[in-house]
Amino acid sequence: MAKEKKLVESITSMEEDFAQWYTDVVKKADLIDYTSVKGCMVIKPAGYAIWENIQHELDRRFKETGVQNVYLPMFIPESLLQKEKDHVEGFAPEVAWVTHGGLEPLQERLCVRPTSETLFCDFYAKEIHSHRDLPKVYNQWCSVVRWEKTTRPFLRSREFLWQEGHTAHATAQEAEERTIQMLNVYADFCEEELAIPVVKGRKTDKEKFAGAEATYTIESLMHDGKALQSGTSHNFGDGFAKAFGIQYTDKDNTLKYVHQTSWGMTTRMIGAIIMVHGDNSGLKLPPRIAPVQVMVIPIQQRKEGVVEKAREVLESLLAQGIRARMDDSDKSPGWRFSEQEMRGIPLRVEIGPKDIEQNQAVLVRRDNREKVVVALDELAQKASELLVQIQEDMLESARAHRDAHTYTATNYEEFVKTINEKPGFVKAMWCGCQECEDKIKEDTAATSRCIPFEQEQLADTCVCCGKPAKKMVYWGRAY
Amino acid sequence: MAKEKKLVESITSMEEDFAQWYTDVVKKADLIDYTSVKGCMVIKPAGYAIWENIQHELDRRFKETGVQNVYLPMFIPESLLQKEKDHVEGFAPEVAWVTHGGLEPLQERLCVRPTSETLFCDFYAKEIHSHRDLPKVYNQWCSVVRWEKTTRPFLRSREFLWQEGHTAHATAQEAEERTIQMLNVYADFCEEELAIPVVKGRKTDKEKFAGAEATYTIESLMHDGKALQSGTSHNFGDGFAKAFGIQYTDKDNTLKYVHQTSWGMTTRMIGAIIMVHGDNSGLKLPPRIAPVQVMVIPIQQRKEGVVEKAREVLESLLAQGIRARMDDSDKSPGWRFSEQEMRGIPLRVEIGPKDIEQNQAVLVRRDNREKVVVALDELAQKASELLVQIQEDMLESARAHRDAHTYTATNYEEFVKTINEKPGFVKAMWCGCQECEDKIKEDTAATSRCIPFEQEQLADTCVCCGKPAKKMVYWGRAY
Numbered sequence: 015m016a017k018e019k020k021l022v023e024s025i026t027s028m029e030e031d032f033a034q035w036y037t038d039v040v041k042k043a044d045l046i047d048y049t050s051v052k053g054c055m056v057i058k059p060a061g062y063a064i065w066e067n068i069q070h071e072l073d074r075r076f077k078e079t080g081v082q083n084v085y086l087p088m089f090i091p092e093s094l095l096q097k098e099k100d101h102v103e104g105f106a107p108e109v110a111w112v113t114h115g116g117l118e119p120l121q122e123r124l125c126v127r128p129t130s131e132t133l134f135c136d137f138y139a140k141e142i143h144s145h146r147d148l149p150k151v152y153n154q155w156c157s158v159v160r161w162e163k164t165t166r167p168f169l170r171s172r173e174f175l176w177q178e179g180h181t182a183h184a185t186a187q188e189a190e191e192r193t194i195q196m197l198n199v200y201a202d203f204c205e206e207e208l209a210i211p212v213v214k215g216r217k218t219d220k221e222k223f224a225g226a227e228a229t230y231t232i233e234s235l236m237h238d239g240k241a242l243q244s245g246t247s248h249n250f251g252d253g254f255a256k257a258f259g260i261q262y263t264d265k266d267n268t269l270k271y272v273h274q275t276s277w278g279m280t281t282r283m284i285g286a287i288i289m290v291h292g293d294n295s296g297l298k299l300p301p302r303i304a305p306v307q308v309m310v311i312p313i314q315q316r317k318e319g320v321v322e323k324a325r326e327v328l329e330s331l332l333a334q335g336i337r338a339r340m341d342d343s344d345k346s347p348g349w350r351f352s353e354q355e356m357r358g359i360p361l362r363v364e365i366g367p368k369d370i371e372q373n374q375a376v377l378v379r380r381d382n383r384e385k386v387v388v389a390l391d392e393l394a395q396k397a398s399e400l401l402v403q404i405q406e407d408m409l410e411s412a413r414a415h416r417d418a419h420t421y422t423a424t425n426y427e428e429f430v431k432t433i434n435e436k437p438g439f440v441k442a443m444w445c446g447c448q449e450c451e452d453k454i455k456e457d458t459a460a461t462s463r464c465i466p467f468e469q470e471q472l473a474d475t476c477v478c479c480g481k482p483a484k485k486m487v488y489w490g491r492a493y
Numbered sequence: 494m495a496k497e498k499k500l501v502e503s504i505t506s507m508e509e510d511f512a513q514w515y516t517d518v519v520k521k522a523d524l525i526d527y528t529s530v531k532g533c534m535v536i537k538p539a540g541y542a543i544w545e546n547i548q549h550e551l552d553r554r555f556k557e558t559g560v561q562n563v564y565l566p567m568f569i570p571e572s573l574l575q576k577e578k579d580h581v582e583g584f585a586p587e588v589a590w591v592t593h594g595g596l597e598p599l600q601e602r603l604c605v606r607p608t609s610e611t612l613f614c615d616f617y618a619k620e621i622h623s624h625r626d627l628p629k630v631y632n633q634w635c636s637v638v639r640w641e642k643t644t645r646p647f648l649r650s651r652e653f654l655w656q657e658g659h660t661a662h663a664t665a666q667e668a669e670e671r672t673i674q675m676l677n678v679y680a681d682f683c684e685e686e687l688a689i690p691v692v693k694g695r696k697t698d699k700e701k702f703a704g705a706e707a708t709y710t711i712e713s714l715m716h717d718g719k720a721l722q723s724g725t726s727h728n729f730g731d732g733f734a735k736a737f738g739i740q741y742t743d744k745d746n747t748l749k750y751v752h753q754t755s756w757g758m759t760t761r762m763i764g765a766i767i768m769v770h771g772d773n774s775g776l777k778l779p780p781r782i783a784p785v786q787v788m789v790i791p792i793q794q795r796k797e798g799v800v801e802k803a804r805e806v807l808e809s810l811l812a813q814g815i816r817a818r819m820d821d822s823d824k825s826p827g828w829r830f831s832e833q834e835m836r837g838i839p840l841r842v843e844i845g846p847k848d849i850e851q852n853q854a855v856l857v858r859r860d861n862r863e864k865v866v867v868a869l870d871e872l873a874q875k876a877s878e879l880l881v882q883i884q885e886d887m888l889e890s891a892r893a894h895r896d897a898h899t900y901t902a903t904n905y906e907e908f909v910k911t912i913n914e915k916p917g918f919v920k921a922m923w924c925g926c927q928e929c930e931d932k933i934k935e936d937t938a939a940t941s942r943c944i945p946f947e948q949e950q951l952a953d954t955c956v957c958c959g960k961p962a963k964k965m966v967y968w969g970r971a972y
Contacts, residue, residue, distance in 0.1 A: 088567075
């Protein structure tokens with residue numbers, strides 16, 4: 015028993031130290047390993063398989079909206095990065111610089127892309143001439159590098175994987191529509207696939223992307239009450255087009271600048287899955303994104319016929335289209351249960367000699383630990399239904415947690431007290447001035463997460479300065 | 494007519510200048526664009542879609558053999574790269590060096606991975622302890638950088654996309670079996686998906702991978718008679734394991750070194766598809782790898798009912814599981830035919846008012862330009878059959894070309910004459926000494942492509958030095 019418990023006991027409890035709990039889960043669920051390159055990680059098979067599922071499903075949704083994939087170089091010449099003023103100021107301090115190729119110094123330094131707006135602009139300037147060349151709706155899957163000082167697996171690392179969409183349009187309206195369309199793709203993806211409810215809104219000018227006219231975001235709430243920016247979609251207007259000279263001849267034969275957007279989602283979403291759904295037994299994967307959905311665990315498997323019957327169950331699950339595996343290793347059942355729980359596999363089948371005698375097995379849900387005894391010939395069907403149910407229940411449970419940790423404040427004292435004492439989102443009115451954002455950040459370490467599309471009139475005055483309020487804002491401490 | 498011809502006329506004929514023909518096709522078929530970063534290219538939607546199909550199918554075949562995907566950092570600390578002596582000598586002269594992170598110089602230079610053996614070894618040294626941890630059969634899809642002096646799209650670029658598999662095994666035999674297994678995966682993939690026949694064999698010591706005990710290769714022959722190394726699989730023995738200290742405790746409780754392999758295939762295969770199958774009208778894509786398999790082109794489409802009927806045909810093709818599109822743009826039919834041919838789409842459907850009257854359409858094969866008139870209700874079925882037939886015929890045609898350009902030589906005069914006058918593979922006997930390889934390269938610019946698994950005893954003596962021959966070798970000039 016001592017040995018069996020070890021796996022579970024080795025996780026710090028989330029109530030005691032959430033940050034350590036997170037790091038423990040990431041390691042014990044076998045998602046990542048650290049490397050000799052500070053701030054860079056190995057994404058191990060169990061972690062990468064989640065990313066593959068994210069990629070597959072996001073890519074499918076992108077393509078439904080007409081997105082085409084491309085690949086651009088990982089290097090950006092320094093002169094190119096500097097073409098758009100706000101953009102270079104935002105990124106130059108955190109890029110990695112290549113100065114030598116082979117044995118020789120380069121004539122011009124190259125940075126490893128932190129994001130590829132400048133490369134896409136350079137490309138579009140050559141590709142786009144006529145209104146017939148528009149729109150361009152391109153995306154790439156790649157890794158990017160940002161030389162962060164402090165790093166955490168998935169949440170903030172020096173290299174991370176993502177997709178970055180970059181589009182060019184004839185009109186401002188079309189660009190704005192695409193920006194919102196992709197934000198909605200992200201929001202739907204998070205809710206339907208990752209079972210993570212999000213708040214959709216616009217970033218304040220202080221928090222928007224370097225070079226963007228408007229940045230839209232989806233914000234989610236982690237179990238510890240901290241916010242996570244989960245996907246962003248930027249409308250650049252014609253700012254980059256002017257800096258890079260991206261013009262087209264319109265139908266009326268006049269030269270016009272294009273309007274551009276970009277939008278990205280990253281491996282950070284694996285961190286979100288962990289922090290929204292996980293518990294003190296480890297990871298909890300939503301069935302739709304889980305690489306393995308059901309683990310079949312035979313009990314007393316040396317007894318005649320047990321493994322054979324368990325394999326029949328496995329085959330029936332696979333035939334049902336379920337991603338199922340069997341763990342018939344020589345570890346004790348308790349150890350194997352703990353492993354399946356740690357890895358967040360949504361459902362397990364326990365099947366031993368007594369079950370077989372009665373032509374049944376036990377299905378155990380990872381999310382709420384409910385057990386149900388099922389006849390073997392109904393098991394695959396029941397498992398399918400349970401996976402759908404688990405997905406729904408996980409979303410509902412995350413939504414209930416988010417709603418229970420979303421507060422309102424109408425004066426500054428209440429606001430500061432809530433931020434300090436009740437981890438979560440705080441909704442409060444704002445005058446629109448950066449001074450108030452700065453003061454709030456200094457006083458509470460909270461930032462404006464977004465100006466939500468769904469506005470409420472909580473008060474008439476700014477929670478910070480008392481001047482007339484323009485918008486309701488979600489505030490919170492964030493990853 | 495002048496305008497219609499322009500697209501086709503703008504390609505240099507392959508007989509006149511094969512290199513220029515290649516560059517023209519790559520550009521006119523819209524596969525790539527050049528960038529401001531010398532030696533790096535943009536892979537455009539039509540090119541990247543081919544790579545996505547290659548990835549999808551190779552990845553499927555990998556996973557059938559138990560491969561798991563992972564992701565390792567793109568940076569390698571200089572000290573790590575230097576751990577295996579032959580390996581660093583092979584790669585250090587052609588890597589890109591990162592020397593600054595943000596505004597500060599790094600304590601240790603990092604190279605951008607040219608390949609990831611050293612990173613996988615560092616990872617495996619931490620992961621592998623017991624025989625229970627073996628085998629590890631990991632792969633990653635990523636981009637790598639090699640600072641080449643002269644570059645050509647797809648064939649040799651400073652950054653390219655690939656997969657690199659890295660495995661660790663308990664025994665030398667298991668490692669050798671995996672090396673050959675993956676070579677066979679590559680060979681089958683090339684023949685079955687890309688319609689490219691390959692010669693399987695082993696590289697000579699001179700040509701093997703830096704740090705490998707044995708390198709196996711598949712070699713294909715381009716239309717101009719030059720060879721292309723199309724995929725390699727390396728057996729490292731325990732050389733890297735000793736350099737990196739990768740040991741496991743075996744069942745008998747003794748410490749042993751693991752045996753490792755690696756294997757890779759790259760975006761260069763897109764170049765191979767172009768150079769094996771293309772003609773003076775452009776690209777020819779094998780149906781199984783073609784992003785678009787059938788293009789429906791309505792003729793006199795302004796006449797009532799034509800586009801509607803063409804769309805019905807399109808729908809019937811899609812319903813059959815065929816990747817089909819319709820080009821109903823306002824360009825002339827001839828222009829649209831030329832575009833479909835340039836882009837290598839395997840089959841087109843021509844449908845105009847007269848066809849519709851007779852309830853038929855014309856199917857035109859890209860590979861041999863054969864036309865067949867088909868009743869509309871049989872069209873989708875016929876198209877399916879033709880796609881299978883085109884795939885087979887393209888492989889047979891490539892095989893016939895390869896075989897017709899594979900020569901033998903039994904003395905040096907004949908050998909040099911053949912290399913100089915008849916572009917292709919030359920089979921000849923070899924004594925096993927590097928001196929002869931060096932002399933042949935100096936005299937003819939040909940290299941040993943491989944020692945094929947299928948040996949023939951063409952003569953008893955080395956074609957170069959006349960000493961007793963050990964092996965038959967395929968020689969050729971190569972990309």
